[in-house]
Amino acid sequence: MSSPEDRLADLEARITACRACPRLVAWREAVAQKKRRAFQSCEYWGKPVPGFGDPQARILVVGLAPGAHGSNRTGRVFTGDDSGVFLYRALYRAGFANRPTAVYKDDGLALKDVFITAVCRCVPPDNKPSPEELARCQPFLIEEMGYLPRIEGVVLLGRIAMDGLAAAYRRQGFALPKIEFAHGAVHRFGAGMPWWITSYHPSRQNTQTGRLTEEMFDAVWSTARMLLDGSRSDT
Numbered sequence: 001m002s003s004p005e006d007r008l009a010d011l012e013a014r015i016t017a018c019r020a021c022p023r024l025v026a027w028r029e030a031v032a033q034k035k036r037r038a039f040q041s042c043e044y045w046g047k048p049v050p051g052f053g054d055p056q057a058r059i060l061v062v063g064l065a066p067g068a069h070g071s072n073r074t075g076r077v078f079t080g081d082d083s084g085v086f087l088y089r090a091l092y093r094a095g096f097a098n099r100p101t102a103v104y105k106d107d108g109l110a111l112k113d114v115f116i117t118a119v120c121r122c123v124p125p126d127n128k129p130s131p132e133e134l135a136r137c138q139p140f141l142i143e144e145m146g147y148l149p150r151i152e153g154v155v156l157l158g159r160i161a162m163d164g165l166a167a168a169y170r171r172q173g174f175a176l177p178k179i180e181f182a183h184g185a186v187h188r189f190g191a192g193m194p195w196w197i198t199s200y201h202p203s204r205q206n207t208q209t210g211r212l213t214e215e216m217f218d219a220v221w222s223t224a225r226m227l228l229d230g231s232r233s234d235t
Helices: 004-016 022-034 082-093 131-146 159-171 214-234
Strands: 059-063 114-118 153-157 185-187 195-199
Touching: 004 131, 059 159, 082 214, 131 159, 153 159, 153 214, 159 195, 195 214
Parallel strands: 059 114, 059 153, 153 195
Antiparallel strands: 185 195
């Protein structure tokens, strides 16, 4: 039987080869060709972006989609833009990352107990994937979760990530109640389901306006750590 690492590697290869959504394919490749002036010398990734992290993770982090000049450039989720700067600094402070920065795909960053993914694998125009595009991407998320055998909880970065994960569970036959989005809220669904924590997305729109501060984000990861430690003490 193949290991979780092998299954994730096979899934990663299939994700990066996907061309199922013509609008997203055209957009991600146009962005990679035009480039931002600051990155003119960079070779852009320009493909779907797979998940990244610890295959033995107990926390799954779910975001929206790659950034046009972040993950769509670097090929690693939340790497190369301001959202990633904010996220990885918080993970480092909470002890889930070995360094506070994420610059490029092979920069030595390693995560402990965390695996990061997204409900949409290609950068969408205006950061708005269509419902049909999200639905086409959903099987990747479902399969990915199946290859992460130790997940106890999920941190959801934004309402679209929350709705996307809920749709993925319902697609598998889980009867979830209506879930209200609120920053820092903890949701529990009973035996066989991980707990969820919902958080504002660490986008520039949220962090530069003060809607999401470092203290607010740190509190999310402190809650996640507390829930993990509590589950360990219960065993």
